[in-house]
Amino acid sequence: MLAFLVPVFILSMGMVHAHATESPTCTPLVPAEMDNATVDRLLGHWVYIMGASQYPPHVAEMKELKHATFTFFPGSHEDELNATEIMRLNETCVVRNTSKIHIFRHNSTLAHVEGQEVSMAELIHSDKDLFILKHFKDNHVGLSLSARTPEVTKEQLEEFEAQLRCHGFKLEEAFITSPKDACPAAGEEKGEGSTATAESQLG
Template sequence: MGPAGLAVALGLAALLPAGAVPCGAQRPDSSSAAKLLGTWLYVAGAAQFPQHQVEMLLIDHAFLRLEPAAGGQELLISHYVAVGDQCFTNNLTYLEVTAGNGTLVKHAKTQQTEGMLMNTSSENLLLVQYQMQRERTYLGQYLYARNRSISTAEREEFEQHAAGLGLRAEQIVYAPWKTEVCQVKAAEGSESPHPEPVAAVTASPAPGTAGPGSAGN
């Protein structure tokens, strides 16, 4: 797996279509969009296939930065992923806010839906679920939070959502956050965040190259 694949490892792969919501969860409505602004720290990912779990194990830490876009109906998502001694960035994804239809994660170049936000019991949690369909269906989800530490109840809720996708506890990988390669504070203090050191990545997170692992299914 090359650096581009790692850099978009949290790039939110092609996701559940409308109406295919597992476990009875519902997407947040458009009124919640303003609450999504700011920094979200990567807590854990759940992947269906072993090769994707291995790739998630290479991630020390990661976070998202959500900011208003010029259109007013969109929120720009900047991704930061620390792998080894490098911090990879990607800002090609955004949330499209549609009245009465929740928020969808889309890719700015391809206009392809890449992720779906799911409701949680806490405003301090951000849950993204996806279902990539190629030769086989690939299921997974990511959990972000306002703080690196989450409660036991929040952890159990994430695991329950994973179970709703048919994922087991052993298929969940929690980020260790052992280094400070991607500097959260530096990103928060900049209108166009570029934490140091940065290896810029512009690879489009198309199916098969995005999500936890660009390795083939």
Template sequence: MAVVRVSAVLSLVVLLPAAAFPCGAPRPQRPDNTTALKLLGTWLYVAGAAQFPQHLLEMLLIDHGHLHVEPHAGEQELLITQRVAVGDQCLANNSTYFEIAVGNSTLVKHAKTHQTVGMLMNLSSEDVLLIQYQLQRERTYLGLYLYARNLSVSTAHWEEFEHHATCLGLSEEEIVYAPWKTELCQTKETEKGNSPRMEPAAAVTASPPLGTHQPGSAGN
């Protein structure tokens, strides 16, 4: 039953774009003529934060995961294939895509309904992705997903993610860091015989190396 519920995480849920950006938080990414090239390839799942209790529980069940971004319908749409490891299963989903429109935000949309399900935020590095979402139920629930090119995320990027979470009203208890204890889900680079950009220690844990910032985790 829990594995079925995790499918909500795979599709980034049915969400509405966030309207406010408090605390000087990162703004929605404004595309330019190099945006598509920057997004292509594999992004490793590092952490998530959610106010909605069910989504928080689902994130606690995920050991590791990744996004693979590739051209879809021209330069303005990029297909997102998402895989997450839950228990002894690797669950896959390709129901969402990036929509890139010059002068507009870079949005994550559902492939069938074309409904906005997330928004890509600007960060200080091209090696990290931050997707912000807003879920409307009996009240508004906010959340974030953090992805990176490799799992050796710098102290500055951890702090940037945590600062943005705090600005959205997300507490430390609502942040979950992927443990990366197994290698159940293979990236497309691995399937093709190439190794993704991942330092040896990062294959075991998503936490930074010893001596650097150690984030707290609701999952530990």
């Protein structure tokens, strides 16, 4: 699944006090420069925040996914990453550690490979603590936002929200994760967070 990977995980939370009648300012998405520094920045832990997709199978998966995190580790080759994903699908926590991410530097594209399934996404230039992807699947487009922590600023959310509208999505078509549905770490009980999250900021 992977945040990146596909809006294949998330939870529909009825989104946002959106200004549906306002015309968003459509700033073109700029692909990230895929150099060594960018690849190194991808390593580590990420939390899937929100996303939307035109691809029906991905939408169906999103409806089941309530929370997801993923971690990238160096792979066996320079342009390959290993990925571990932890997600709650309905009431079940699932861990996947067999995914691989292939990096194509010439076009800033990442390919997520899980068994026979391959998902493609373009890495978008963003703040170093954000992970924004533009997904492609059978001529369908999707956008996803992940971050180092469950907390993102109101301005970051509004900017991403505007990009969703620019790509033809209604805000009610977007999905957002809920920190309260996070799978607890081994041996730990799930605690209540005290910091602001996308869910709380979006209403």
